[in-house]
Amino acid sequence: MSDVPHYNMFIDGQWVEGSSVWGVKEPSTGETCATVAYGGVSYTDRAIEAATRAHTEGVWRKKTPAERADVLDRIHQILSAKVEDLAHLVASENGATVRCATAFHVGVALGSLKYFADQTRVYEFRKANEPTQLPLPAQGYIHRDPVGVVGAILPFNFPLVLGIWKIGPALAAGNTIVVKPDENTPQTLLEFAKAAEEAGLPPGVFNVVLGDGEAVGGRLAEHPGIRKIAFTGSTEVGKIVMRGAASNVKKVTLELGGKGPSIILDDANLDLAVRGSLFAFLMYNGQVCESGTRTFVPRALYDDVVQLMVEATKTLKIGDPHDPDTDFGPIIDQEAVDRIQQMVAHAVEQGATVAYRGALDLDEKFRGGTWVAPVILSNVTNEMDIARNEAFGPVGVVIPYDTVEEAIEMANDSEYGLAAGVWGGDEERAIDVASQLEAGTVWVNDWHMFPLTGPFGGFKQSGLGRELGAHAFDEYTEEKYIHVAANQDLQQRAYGLLFGHS
Structure with a gap:
């Protein structure tokens, strides 16, 4: 050494x-x-x-x-x-x-x-x-x-x-x-x-x-x-x-910690929303406290969004973090790798489907490292452990909803409230949804952006x-x-309450 x-x-x-x-x-x-x-x-x-x-x-x-x-x-x-x-x-x-x-x-x-x-x-x-x-x-x-x-x-x-x-x-x-x-x-x-x-x-x-x-x-x-x-x-x-x-x-x-909800509305620009929702949970290999790890999608768009997410994730280059062409790197240590893998396995046991799991085709130099490829889970309900607990890794879950009110209710049904996001074409409508989310930061058509003039912190736990x-x-x-008295006049003091007899 x-x-x-x-x-x-x-x-x-x-x-x-x-x-x-x-x-x-x-x-x-x-x-x-x-x-x-x-x-x-x-x-x-x-x-x-x-x-x-x-x-x-x-x-x-x-x-x-x-x-x-x-x-x-x-x-x-x-x-x-x-x-x-x-x-x-x-x-x-x-x-x-x-x-x-x-x-x-x-x-x-x-x-x-x-x-x-x-x-x-x-x-x-x-x-x-x-x-x-x-x-x-x-x-x-x-x-x-x-x-x-x-x-x-x-x-x-x-x-x-x-x-x-x-x-x-x-x-x-x-x-x-x-x-x-x-x-x-x-x-x-x-x-x-x-x-x-x-x-x-x-x-x-x-x-x-x-x-x-x-x-x-x-x-x-x-x-x-x-x-x-x-x-x-x-x-x-x-x-x-x-x-x-x-x-x-x-x-x-x-x-x-956080378990950020990312709500895609039915009028969202899907190219923007899909790639943005992926960025929300895959930036820095998923190891971000304010990640958007729960993506809520209108049921009518659900299959299309899952497929678009899978296709976009397939294009990510996994490998040497020092290479400017690399999109995705390793996980911090083996303990984290084990935790993430166990949570994915448990989610499957509870009924989730692995819509996508990336392949690790690494050079020999990196085979001693600690790696987890991106994972997208579909057929997830908001009650599953994977939707309630922080994996702190590259694992995103996609959850369908029938009404915007239902999406908001599920988004807020969490002990966490660090960050959230809304994707929509009608900005006023998206802001209205954002205003109902219980989180310290809510992005509209974006994620992981921190203007320095904006306060950052969490609701709830x-x-x-x-x-x-x-x-x-x-x-x-x-x-x-x-407190500085305006003058030194004894008659203009409250002392009389104590010395009223003098």
């Missing part, structure tokens, strides 16, 4: 060795593509202590918003010069195709960082209220102060994007932060640490700790020194994080709070009200 890059953890402005070394596997081949220092609770505590000290000293929070924005801009500039290298890191450790990595994993991440830098200059950290006369003349001021030390726990699938969606507003608001990447995909966050160091971010303000999720993530969730936890991952683990955070009542943002949008910084600040 001497010919692969090695990364240490980044704590208090220093690159720190761990108690052991973790090998990062390339999903497409099964080979080690990097090694990283691996820590645990003691390293997490060390990072929290550094972040706490930096916050207390005020080396970052006392800078003006413009000064903080300038540092974020410098980080953005440094990373923007490395787009191609970052995309190939993603293709290696994530298994995303290099096209997907460039556009989404890296492109969206850097666009988001620039957006947060720009927002730092215009966000109202201080705002004067209108003077009031009741109960007595006074002037009020609303301050939005940094919460303190933020803990960020990230999943494997979009580490840089989802990392920046937390790091950006946290740093912009003047907080310090400890980041825990997924052990399978840490490299882009460590590259961010290099850029932060080069850009002049003060020691202790930004820290990266690597290690087991239960140990490092659990410690971040429960540690009393962490005043805000931001987590993206499964609903099951999100509940554990929430319980840990409850022990000392810290602020929490949770972006959790898909999470708490929102990322992106004009109010993203609200999640990383505490609102303080400062």
Whole structure:
């Protein structure tokens, strides 16, 4: 493993060795593509202590918003010069195709960082209220102060994007932060640490700790020194994080699982709707929390849509994620492969039909990797396990409906509510259907698009709070009200209620 890059953890402005070394596997081949220092609770505590000290000293929070924005801009500039290298890191450790990595994993991440830098200059950290006369003349001021030390726990699938969606507003608001990447995909966050160091971010303000999720993530969730936890991952683990955070009542943002419904209306452009619905559940090999994995189709169009989906999926090229011509890559690890295959098998046992299962005709180099070809299941009902639980892989189910009201009812019949989509020719009608769907994001004739001005988050068990949008910084600040009496006249005070006899 001497010919692969090695990364240490980044704590208090220093690159720190761990108690052991973790090998990062390339999903497409099964080979080690990097090694990283691996820590645990003691390293997490060390990072929290550094972040706490930096916050207390005020080396970052006392800078003006413009000064903080300038540092974020410098980080953005440094990373923007490395787009191609970052995309190939993603293709290696994530298994995303290099096209997907460039556009989404890296492109969206850097666009988001620039957006947060720009927002730092215009966000109202201080705002004067209108003077009031009741109960007595006074002037009020609303301050939005940094919460303190933020803990960020990230999943494997979009580490840089989802990392920046937390790091950006946290740093912009003047907080310090400890980041825990997924052990399978840490490299882009460590590259961010290099850029932060080069850009002049003060020691202790930004820290990266690597290690087991239960140990490092659990410690971040429960540690009393962490005043805000931001987590993206499964609903099951999100509940554990929430319980840990409850022990000392810290602020929490949770972006959790999904089982997105994609409703094709009877007046939809079928070319657009079919390819869009496939993109909805196959982008990044199906490993996206807001994927559209349930496609609802009018019964009269059902057979035609299934066939069109099958024919379009057959054209996808599966193979080397580093090849720009590749459309579809591997799954993150063998545990995920086993889970996906078991869920498909169980769906068939419950009565589903495999309308299509892609073939894996791979070069010998990739036969040690972890692969699942795209699967389309027909004859699925909304009550089947495959329609209710998140496979987190390239599995889409197609469900018929008789009325739009029935489609909406089935779409909302889920404990998840992260994202949904509607495909239709009549835009007003499609928007009306979208307005009835219980999801934090609803696309009309599109999917996986994230304008940075739009808030992102889930209904129901898909999470708490929102990322992106004009109010993203609200999640990383505490609102303080400062009341200033209009004068110093003792007679114009409520003190008389207490000292009425004098």
